[in-house]
Structures are given as C-alpha cells and as structure tokens.
Amino acid sequence: MDNIAGRKSALNWVVQISVVLLVAAWLFPTVGLFVSSFRTADQISTSGWWSALSKQERQVPAIRVAGEEELRDGRYVIEGELFPVTDATVGAWGTSSREPNAYEAGAVVDLGDGVTLTVSETGRFELSGPESFAGERLPRIFSLAETPPEFTFENYRNVLFSSTAASGVGQSFINTLTVAIPATIIPILIAAFAAYALAWMEFPGRALLVAAVVGLLVVPLQLALIPLLQLHNAVGIGKGYLGVWLAHTGFGLPLAIYLLRNYMVGLPRDIIENAKVDGATDFQVFTKIVLPLSFPALASFAIFQFLWTWNDLLVALVFLGTDDETLVLTGRLVNLLGSRGGQWEILATSAFVSIAVPVAVFFLMQRFLVRGLLAGSVK
C-alpha cells in the first residue's frame, strides 16, 4: 500500500505543478497588459514588460557636446548635462559609434592635444582643453542610460480625463455604460413573463414555442443587421441609443426566456398550486411567488446580458454608429489600434479601462455566472 500512496503523492505534485503552469499561462497575457498600463511611454517602448521591475538600460543616440565655454585655471572648460530632464544615470559611455560603451562613468578620457572629457554618473560632462574650442567641432558622447523602474498613473489620467491625448476614452466609457444598463434591465421583465407562461401555464402550442425559442437562441445576429437598420430608419428611430437598446433586448430575449423557463420549471409545484387554490391569479402568483424565487436565474441572466452588451462591438457599430460622441469603448479600442497602434501606453490603458468593469462584475458575481452557464447551455 505504501507504494501506491507514494505514487499518489508524486502524481499529486505533477498535477499541482501543471495547474500552476496552466494558470500562469492563462494570466500571463492579461498581466502583461496590466503592468504595461502603469509604465511610462518611454519604458514601454524600449523594454518588455517582464523586465519592468529591473533597471532599464537604453542606448542613447549620440549627443554633441555644447554649452558656454569658460576659462578656469588656465583651461577652457565646457560643462553640461546629458539628460537634463530625466533622472537617468550613465552606465557607460564612449565617443565613437564603434565603441559607444568604451568608458565607465567618471573616467577621464584623453582625446589628444591635451583635451580631456569626462562624464559623471549623473550625466554631467566636462570637456576641457588648453585652447579655446570656439569654431571647433566638438566631440559626440554616446551613452548607455540606466533608469530606475518607473510606474505612473499618468496614463490613466491621460486616457480618462485629458481631452486630447487619448481622444475620448472617458466619453466612450460613459457611452458604453449608457448602452449596457438599459439593455440589461429591459429584457428581464419581458422575458420573465414569457418564461412563466411557458413554464406554468397550459396552452396549445407551448412545446412548439419552447422549441422555437431554442431555435432562435442560435440564429446569428449577423442576419438581423440590415433588415433591422432599415426598419429603424423606416419608423424614425434611426441610429441612436434607442435602437441599440431595442436591438440588444431582441437579441438577448431567447437566452433570457430559455434560462428563466428552465429555472422556473424546477420550482416546486406545490407552492404554485396552493397559491392558486387560495385564489391567487396568475399575475399574483407570478409577481409574488415566482419572480422572487427566480432571483438566482434573473441574476445569472442579468450578468450575462451585461457582459455581452458591455463587450459587444458589432451591434453598437451598426445601430449606434461610429461618430466620435457615440462610439463605445470596444469601437474606440478598434480605432486606437488603427491610429495609435504603436503607442502602447495609451492602448494598454484604454484596454484596461474597458476590461476593468466586466472583470470586476465577473469576480463579484461568479457564482451566478457559473449557474447561468450550466443552465443555459442546451442539454
């Protein structure tokens, strides 16, 4: 028996390690974006996010010595700063492109004719020579700049509140919220009544209707785009929030009815029949008994619908349009990918702004989401 027990614990270790690896692989992409959204533009574009915590080294293009010449102890001296704005330090430096990192910081280098050049660790350089440098071609300094890892909230401030840089991600955030909340709430009640009828009322054609709902569950909404756009234009809704809300309501209904009906069918028959015997009407049974009891299913659907409407791109593009004032977050991201494909500080931050809300909802409401998934996939 010892043998088997030993094998079991070895197997257990293999399982644990492979799960750790799998989870790490699944988190890795998101973590990359998350870390990137807090890095400065400079650091994002010069090093991978996985090295965000280590010292950043960057080869600085040649800087030509310049500055006021002054006479000091009989020598002509030019002083200045290599990095006047950043707090980078010099790791190594050189004076030719062939050997850009030839000297250590602080070394005094003889350039010939009695001219010396030194670059200190902080980036301060000092060129001195026995004759005036006026009219001469001054040497160039190549350097390896080292900056400490730097993290900032600047990207988020930029993206959310600045009017120029990220062109309205804040506005899009509000737009998405405006689309998602009504589109989540409105279908619930309509679907709940229908689900009650399909679950607890006897009438001819009920089975057929349930089958029809299941059929509509998988109809690709791609088919609906043009006919509905035509319809919206014909009745005067045109492109706008009302159109998106209606479209999301229509597209969300099959899942809502299906989920809620499956849940309501499982409610105990006794309660409902007792209430009816006591003289309750169907309307009362529904509002007083079935609706409160169905809360878990309602929550499941609400979360589904919220995630779906928040993350949707196609319906919003088609029914809301691509104007700057009405663009939703997903649409904005697609635009940014096109126009600012290289500016990862803006892209990463905008993407994270759009991801944050659904992910928060996901972690808070995961229980309901899982329950909905289990009930919602057609058996």
Added chain:
Amino acid sequence: MNPALQGLLTIIVGVSGCLAYFYFSNQFLDKVLYPARGPNAGRNINRANQIRPWLFLFPALFALGLYLAYPVFATLWLSLTDRDQGGAFVGLANYRQMMSEPKFWEAMRNNMLWLIVVPAAATALGLLIAQLTDRIRWGSIAKSLVFMPMAISFVGASVIWKLIYDTRPADQDQIGVMNAVWLAFEGGVGSVLFLQVLPAIILLAFAAVVAWVGWLFVRPLLSSAHSQHWALMPLRLVVAGGALWLIWMSLSSLFDLATADIPYGQPQTWLTLPYWNSFFLMVVLIWIQTGFAMVILSAALRGVPEETIEAAIVDGANPLEIFFKIKVPQIMGTIVVVWTTITLVVLKVFDIVLAMTNGQWETQVLANYMYDKLFRSFDWGVGSASAMVIMLLVLPILIWNVRNVRKEMR
C-alpha cells in the same frame, strides 16, 4: 437630451411600461372582457385563462419575431435582390458573384480551419484543466483565474494579444513576448528540438488522433450490420472526408516543417505571416473559450457517479484509463454541447479579426467578410448572401438543438 439621462428615462419607462402592460391587460381580461361573475362566470374564467398565456407571451413573441425571425427572411430576400436596381429580384446572381470572389473562398477556408481548431483546442484544454483542478485544494481559485478571460471583450483580448505579437526592428529590444522568445532561439540543437522535432511529434500525434476518430466514424459503414440510422450516413461521410483532409494537411505541413528554412535571429511580424497568422488569431479565441468549456465540463465530471470510478479502481485501472474509459464516455453528451456552443461562437467571430488584422494577410473570416460587404462596400446583396451562408452553417446545430428540446419536452 443627455444620453445618460435618456438611458435612465428609458429604464423607467421600459420597466414601468412593462409592468403597466401586464397589470392592465390582466385587469382588462378579468374585469371587462370576461368578468368572473354573472350568468357566464364559469365559461368566462375558462376563456380568460385560455387567453392569458398569450397576454404574458405577447411582448416577448413580438420582439422575438421582429428582431430575430423576421430578419432571417428579410435577409434571405435581400440576398436575392439587387439594391442598385431598386431592389429588383435577381435570383442567385449575388451568390454567383460571391462565389467568384477569391476573398470569399479565403474566408470559407479560414472559417473551416477555425471551426476545427478552436472548438477542439478549447474543449480539450477545458477538459484537461477541469480534470486537473478537480482534486486539488486551490482548484476553485485556479478555475476562476482560467475562467476570467470570458469576461474580457474580444476587442480587449485582441489588444492584450497584440502586445504579445508586437514586433520591433531588429536593433531594438523586443516588447512582444513572442519575438523575445523567438530571438532566444539561435539555430542550435535546442532550436531544432523545439521548433522542428517537437511540432513534428505534435503534428504526427494529431494526425493519428484524427485518423482514429475518422475510423470510429467510418467503421459502422463497412460493417455488415445495418442497424445504424440512415440519417447518420452523410454525417459519417463528411467526418471521414474532413479527417482525410486534416491528415493530408498535417502530413504536408510536416514536410514543410522538415524543409523549412527558419529565419533565426530576425524578429517576425507574426500577424502578417500568411497561413500561420490565422492560428495566432485563433489562440485569442481559444484563450477566451477554454474557461467556458472548463466550467461546464468540470460540473459534468463532478456528476460522474463515484461507484463507476471505484469499480474501475478495484479492477486495477490506472488514472489515465479511469479518465479516458470511465469519465470521458460518461460526459460525452456534455462534451458535444460544449463543442457545439463554441462552434456557434466561432461561426460569428468578427471582433478579433477586425481588431487584429481586419482580414488582411489572408486572415479573412465569413463574419468579417460580411461586415466588409455590408458596411464598407455597401453591397447588401452579397453581404446578405454571405450572412445566409453563416445561417446555413448554423442550421444543423439549430435543428439538432430543437430536436433535443422536443425530445426532452415529451
């Protein structure tokens, strides 16, 4: 009006309107139309109860009919007409034009690849993770972390993965993980092992699995016992054909792999590599959908009766045998459900392709092709025709689902 205010107002109007509709229509039915008093009280109650379900159903049926059922037929009609000729009926001209476009066939080919790779990979990975996390203590945390991408939009996921596929010129540090890893390979023994031998083994294993599955489907055709259902014949033939194609594909890529001249040391622009870039896009969807498969399959695995497993252990089965011979056959129904659900997602995949490549470099898929036709070249005829192709591909799953539900209802 401020859109946010309009939204609030719509919620109030929508919800109270719904409630008012249901309340007053019921009142009207009970008090005015068929009052439950007077000489006909009994008959009136019966009549009211016959009508009431339809009162409850009406708003939903109306919305379903208008927003999902009607568009199917309207799109079918649009695909048979020409907008430039004022909506005149043109028969199958749009379909013919679509068939003559190479971009359409590119989209079809890619969609078929997506349809095979994504559901298979997501279901297999989901099953693997579900099984592995089943018995460990922190399994639920692991599961919720793998499940998390489900909450991320396809566009958000595209941004996440675009950072991974990012390319910088050769003289700069790479900021995309793919290229950073790629540049670590220099063409030594390790590189050959990882980039040629390992993929070759995976391809061979894949071909073997496909051959086995194909054989499972074909075997009943060859056997003399004619007990199987005739309707399954075409399905079996299709699966067999698909399997042959897949085997051919993997063997030919095996050959390509062996003869490939791998450009070591040069950063690659992954999303512009024809053929391979489709797979890089698929990875995004697999990453998202694995969590879904895992959650459903994990619940199904929990539902496998303990006794069957115990009996297998007593009979001396090893863990692998328990998994493949006891658990998997018992949850086959759920696996099929997960597979078809992911297939539906794949058929509609649009956002990922639009955001990452917009169908350039031979990555076009049907849904994006359709969007292109409808909203960029405003060719409603061909656009609707391609939408009908998507519908046609969905149709078998639709029929299957409806049949299952009808069976269940009986």
